[in-house]
Amino acid sequence: MCRLFGLHAGSRPVHATFWLLDAPDSLAEQSRREPDGAGIGTFDYDGGARVSKRPLAAWEDHAFAREARQLSSTTFLAHVRYASTGAHTLVNTHPFEQDGRLFAHTAPSTAWTGWTRACWTSAWRGWCRDRPTANDSSPSSPPRAAALAGT
Template identity: 70%
Template structure:
């Protein structure tokens, strides 16, 4: 399945080179298993989101390596893709940007025809073919209509050795014992400082719990452990 990486050192700007390229299980190394797209999102010093992405594996993408070593930001969102919905195209590669936000998704959403009908006119927010973009459009719409335990990860990155930071990764990238899976229904909020707080906001299990047998073969393949 896809892999995600996020870093916040707000308000201080830093680089994410270690986790993107140099960690024992860096995003570049993981991309040998998730080869269908690479994207790096960050914010400029004046808060403008920027995304660089391509429908190729991170380990093959020279631009990704150059950006990972050069770019500074207070917030990073990076993604490597294992395609399940939508072709191998830049417009279907994560992260996505809408209304000054960056979004990346790991998983499969079925019933896209019903989701499109639910979005109605807001379907225009979706620029590609993926289920992730439809989900992002739904989040953007709901955010418009309705208005967010502290922890720090020990860092091995030289640029963060003297800075507080919160690192979020969809799988363990180094030997730090503090990494854990999020609980079902848990929302992680990272604020300035940076400070992280996790809270279970969905206490009930899904009404319709999907299994791999319920998914299309290509979608099921993208969700199997590798």
């Protein structure tokens, strides 16, 4: 299953280098078991969402390490992917950004069955509208494994 890291530090920007690279079980270390992509999402000083991601394991991605060392933000959303379905491509790598929001999940695609068209916020309707599902049932809330950060 994928791994997800979220941090909100209040109003003062911080670095997340320890949790992303240096901790004994950092996200980079976890990517040795979850090698199918990694990304970091933050909000810049003006509140704009920013995403850096690649379909590579974080431990071998020099861009991930550089971003993890240099980024400073009040909010981080980082993800390492273990692909249960879908190709190892940029489009399948998390986090995602749309309309100033960041989104990532850790649920296998079967956990999203019927939910992907429901979308719990109107800002995500365009993103979710055309996602295929195995059935059309729409639960009233997103899977517990979902994370949504917004300004």
